[in-house]
Amino acid sequence: MTLLLELDISETTFSYQPGDAFNVVCPNCASEVDELLHFLGLSEKKDHLVCLKVKPGTKKKGAAVPWYLSKKCSVNFIMTWCLEIRTVPKKAFLRSLVEYTADAGAKRRVQELCSKQGASDYNAFVRDAGVCLLDLLRAFPACRPPLSLLIEHLPKLQARPYSAAR
Numbered sequence: 265m266t267l268l269l270e271l272d273i274s275e276t277t278f279s280y281q282p283g284d285a286f287n288v289v290c291p292n293c294a295s296e297v298d299e300l301l302h303f304l305g306l307s308e309k310k311d312h313l314v315c316l317k318v319k320p321g322t323k324k325k326g327a328a329v330p331w332y333l334s335k336k337c338s339v340n341f342i343m344t345w346c347l348e349i350r351t352v353p354k355k356a357f358l359r360s361l362v363e364y365t366a367d368a369g370a371k372r373r374v375q376e377l378c379s380k381q382g383a384s385d386y387n388a389f390v391r392d393a394g395v396c397l398l399d400l401l402r403a404f405p406a407c408r409p410p411l412s413l414l415i416e417h418l419p420k421l422q423a424r425p426y427s428a429a430r
Contacts, residue, residue: 280428
């Protein structure tokens with residue numbers, strides 16, 4: 265799909281040259297966010313405000329609330345505008361998901377995917393296949409991580425550059 269976006273900058277002092285780029289933050293797809301919230305059991309709480317702070321007694325070195333998250337924002341806002349929900353999960357994230365997977369068979373498979381012995385499976389079924397968190401939750405519906413784990417492991421939603429032309 266090609267999208268043409270025209271910006272009227274005639275009444276501004278804004279200037280650009282061909283080859284410059286505009287960075288645009290595109291929100292995550294609403295239907296994917298809704299499905300993810302459903303899997304996490306947060307559909308009914310999507311408009312609730314979340315107060316973000318580092319848990320007292322946390323031993324993780326350098327633990328901090330990510331700078332790109334407001335101290336108070338809704339669950340829906342976090343999932344739509346702040347976290348890259350389509351990113352391929354790293355093995356460390358999979359390792360963390362094990363604890364929140366209730367089904368023994370699914371738990372074992374997630375453990376295999378993040379183990380040294382499961383490196384080729386991780387590469388084939390996760391990394392090379394471009395699997396994201398939503399795909400994993402579809403495959404392992406007994407996995408229900410808390411929002412805090414997603415905030416800890418999912419990267420910031422990145423702006424996408426679009427080139428300017430005259």
